[in-house]
Amino acid sequence: MGLPRSIRVSGEEEKWQGTGTENSALPPPTGASGRNGLAKIQTHKKQNGICHDDSAPPVKAQTIDELHSLQKKKSAPTTPIKGTQGAFSEEERQKQQLQSISASLASLTRETGPKVVKGDPARKSETPKVSHAAHHHFTPTPNISDSALKFTHILYNLSPAELYEQAIKTEHGSFITSSGAMATLSGAKTGRAPRDKRVVKDETTEDELWWGKGSPNIEMDEHTFLVNRERAVDYLNSLDKVFVNDQFLNWDPENQIKVRIVSARAYHSLFMHNMCIRPTPEELENFGTPDFTIYNAGQFPCNRYTHYMTSSTSIDLNLARREMVILGTQYAGEMKKGLFSVMHYLMPKRQILSLHSGCNMGKDGDVALFFGLSGTGKTTLSTDHNRYLIGDDEHCWSENGVSNIEGGCYAKCIDLSREKEPDIWNAIKFGAVLENVVFDEHTREVDYSDKSVTENTRAAYPIEYIPNAKLPCVGPHPKNVILLACDAFGVLPPVSKLNLAQTMYHFISGYTALVAGTEEGIKEPQATFSACFGAAFIMLHPTKYAAMLAEKMQKHGATGWLVNTGWSGGSYGSGNRIKLAYTRKIIDAIHSGSLLKANYKKSEVFGLETPTEIEGVPSEILDPVNTWSNKKAYEETLLKLAGLFKKNFETFTNYKIGKDNKLTEEILAAGPNF
Numbered sequence: 128m129g130l131p132r133s134i135r136v137s138g139e140e141e142k143w144q145g146t147g148t149e150n151s152a153l154p155p156p157t158g159a160s161g162r163n164g165l166a167k168i169q170t171h172k173k174q175n176g177i178c179h180d181d182s183a184p185p186v187k188a189q190t191i192d193e194l195h196s197l198q199k200k201k202s203a204p205t206t207p208i209k210g211t212q213g214a215f216s217e218e219e220r221q222k223q224q225l226q227s228i229s230a231s232l233a234s235l236t237r238e239t240g241p242k243v244v245k246g247d248p249a250r251k252s253e254t255p256k257v258s259h260a261a262h263h264h265f266t267p268t269p270n271i272s273d274s275a276l277k278f279t280h281i282l283y284n285l286s287p288a289e290l291y292e293q294a295i296k297t298e299h300g301s302f303i304t305s306s307g308a309m310a311t312l313s314g315a316k317t318g319r320a321p322r323d324k325r326v327v328k329d330e331t332t333e334d335e336l337w338w339g340k341g342s343p344n345i346e347m348d349e350h351t352f353l354v355n356r357e358r359a360v361d362y363l364n365s366l367d368k369v370f371v372n373d374q375f376l377n378w379d380p381e382n383q384i385k386v387r388i389v390s391a392r393a394y395h396s397l398f399m400h401n402m403c404i405r406p407t408p409e410e411l412e413n414f415g416t417p418d419f420t421i422y423n424a425g426q427f428p429c430n431r432y433t434h435y436m437t438s439s440t441s442i443d444l445n446l447a448r449r450e451m452v453i454l455g456t457q458y459a460g461e462m463k464k465g466l467f468s469v470m471h472y473l474m475p476k477r478q479i480l481s482l483h484s485g486c487n488m489g490k491d492g493d494v495a496l497f498f499g500l501s502g503t504g505k506t507t508l509s510t511d512h513n514r515y516l517i518g519d520d521e522h523c524w525s526e527n528g529v530s531n532i533e534g535g536c537y538a539k540c541i542d543l544s545r546e547k548e549p550d551i552w553n554a555i556k557f558g559a560v561l562e563n564v565v566f567d568e569h570t571r572e573v574d575y576s577d578k579s580v581t582e583n584t585r586a587a588y589p590i591e592y593i594p595n596a597k598l599p600c601v602g603p604h605p606k607n608v609i610l611l612a613c614d615a616f617g618v619l620p621p622v623s624k625l626n627l628a629q630t631m632y633h634f635i636s637g638y639t640a641l642v643a644g645t646e647e648g649i650k651e652p653q654a655t656f657s658a659c660f661g662a663a664f665i666m667l668h669p670t671k672y673a674a675m676l677a678e679k680m681q682k683h684g685a686t687g688w689l690v691n692t693g694w695s696g697g698s699y700g701s702g703n704r705i706k707l708a709y710t711r712k713i714i715d716a717i718h719s720g721s722l723l724k725a726n727y728k729k730s731e732v733f734g735l736e737t738p739t740e741i742e743g744v745p746s747e748i749l750d751p752v753n754t755w756s757n758k759k760a761y762e763e764t765l766l767k768l769a770g771l772f773k774k775n776f777e778t779f780t781n782y783k784i785g786k787d788n789k790l791t792e793e794i795l796a797a798g799p800n801f
């Protein structure tokens with residue numbers, strides 16, 4: 128809308144403008160009004176004395192190319208780089224940017240880097256002349272390769288609109304839904320592949336990281352990493368164009384990380400545009416060299432003859448090189464969670480705790496953390512119309528308080544409803560990525576109940592799409608630490624107040640029990656224990672994170688809570704999932720402080736303090752035994768779950784948490800007793 132009217136190109140948009148009311152506007156050629164019978168044809172009337180027909184000045188273009196060049200104006204003028212030595216020229220800056228990208232894409236064995244040029248190869252007129260900047264100063268070598276002779280077009284930090292166009296033109300399965308979101312398919316993989324994740328074990332990481340039983344870190348050696356890296360880089364360089372995103376992680380300015388994501392799909396670029404922190408134009412100009420780089424060659428498989436590869440998928444992390452390589456999976460969540468793993472390594476080195484949690488803040492500045500495994504309600508419950516959203520999935524807790532690592536949210540959208548989750552529903556608009564959902568082929572209305580592609584349908588949107596997002600996404604020290612478990616056994620109380628040792632016990636256990644799907648025949652809920660509610664992403668031993676959490680909770684006087692967002696009235700099959708409306712009331716009572724003042728009784732076996740009354744929640748459901756018609760079945764199920772907890776905790780009994788043995792002993796005693 129920046130163009131002055133006189134040179135605006137006459138087009139569709141123009142036709143509907145300048146008419147005050149709907150009635151006087153011509154009906155759009157298609158759409159709602161068109162379907163209520165034939166559109167009413169109106170003859171042009173004189174409006175405000177101006178005749179519509181011939182008086183409009185003709186376009187100032189002699190050729191169609193000229194006309195097209197009028198349509199687009201140059202992006203906002205670039206700001207000078209504030210250096211000590213004065214400002215760089217625009218040309219110099221572009222040159223440095225391309226050199227940096229070329230260096231990222233360099234093969235490690237051949238020439239220094241491919242010739243890169245900015246712009247879409249499909250639009251010749253847009254592609255700037257190849258400048259010398261594109262070439263790395265390279266001296267001809269005898270082993271010059273074909274890939275060194277060709278150009279790789281770089282689509283650098285494109286806008287959502289540009290990425291939509293790219294996706295729709297070139298990626299099958301990309302569509303605009305009726306709400307404006309971009310629907311896409313992630314291919315054969317519709318979830319993460321933790322068993323295909325590898326971490327380079329070198330002299331440093333051998334000592335620093337958690338290896339062996341229970342650890343998510345499956346080793347690979349440096350050489351094998353380089354083989355996979357080369358495979359990914361060669362694949363990317365073989366393409367006509369690659370997408371490059373330069374963005375940030377962590378809203379805490381002192382601990383921000385610069386990330387570069389090189390990918391082959393507009394879907395991946397838009398996903399990361401939404402999920403990482405978006406730089407301002409000025410920040411982008413001064414971006415420099417990234418701290419971490421992802422090579423996403425997900426369409427291309429790894430080579431199973433390569434050592435350590437057990438499938439055609441490989442997600443490889445090299446902390447020393449600060450690089451991650453993705454082969455054989457297009458599921459975008461791998462990038463998000465791969466970077467989370469990196470933060471789980473880098474932040475504790477700075478005495479900062481990284482957390483798989485949602486986070487929001489009340490009007491009075493009271494902050495709550497929501498821990499929980501996938502599908503337990505972090506996104507759903509942290510997105511609360513009465514509170515400010517700091518983030519839905521990944522945070523840091525430092526001496527300064529909490530900060531979101533990301534710039535966006537990633538919501539599960541199976542069975543999403545406008546009534547129950549209005550803010551998430553409304554965030555699924557232009558710019559949002561909708562993964563693997565099913566929609567009407569004509570209206571493009573999404574059917575959120577359809578699991579034809581997968582149960583794990585997802586929406587990724589920028590955090591500012593939530594109206595009460597807290598920007599910048601930082602807040603003071605948490606007052607409440609809420610552990611979410613979706614207990615499909617239906618024996619954990621809907622809410623319990625935890626002492627510090629219990630909080631640590633349940634944090635280290637990281638319990639949830641979901642049902643694998645909704646297929647016939649699945650009767651037994653599957654218990655999952657995932658240390659720190661995110662064992663797939665942690666890099667150090669769980670007790671290291673637990674010790675930091677205990678120290679911070681103690682220091683800042685935070686209260687721990689265990690909230691069951693799962694079943695009530697019986698296990699999966701006989702009971703039902705606790706109504707979201709009730710869980711929200713429980714969470715409200717935690718935030719307001721009223722739950723602290725409630726009357727409590729101690730539960731058997733787990734020894735949990737459960738309140739007897741909460742406003743807006745039927746009292747009988749607060750003690751699960753009341754909701755089971757078969758009391759014997761309840762007892763048996765409770766003991767069964769307690770046994771699973773005990774067995775899981777065995778691996779942690781030999782670790783000390785904190786400075787003295789006192790807390791460790793208390794934690795060991797904080798589990799179920801039977």
Ligand SMILES: Nc1ncnc2c1ncn2[C@@H]1O[C@H](COP(=O)(O)OP(=O)(O)OP(=O)(O)O)[C@@H](O)[C@H]1O
Nearest residue numbers: 501502503504505506507538539692705706707710
């Ligand atoms: N009582 C309840 N409390 C919370 N969520 C519920 C409840 N009942 C049903 N749900 C549904 O459970 C799902 C919770 O998913 P959510 O996206 O919040 O998970 P998450 O913890 O953010 O997981 P991930 O880390 O995988 O993103 C939503 O689809 C929500 O509608």
Ligand SMILES: O=C([O-])CC(=O)C(=O)O
Nearest residue numbers: 319460464500501520537
């Ligand atoms: O990473 C994903 O695919 C989704 C997610 O948030 C999780 O599983 O914790």
Ligand SMILES: [Ca+2]
Nearest residue numbers: 506537538539
């Ligand atoms: Ca989520």
Ligand SMILES: [Mn+2]
Nearest residue numbers: 483500501520
């Ligand atoms: Mn998550």
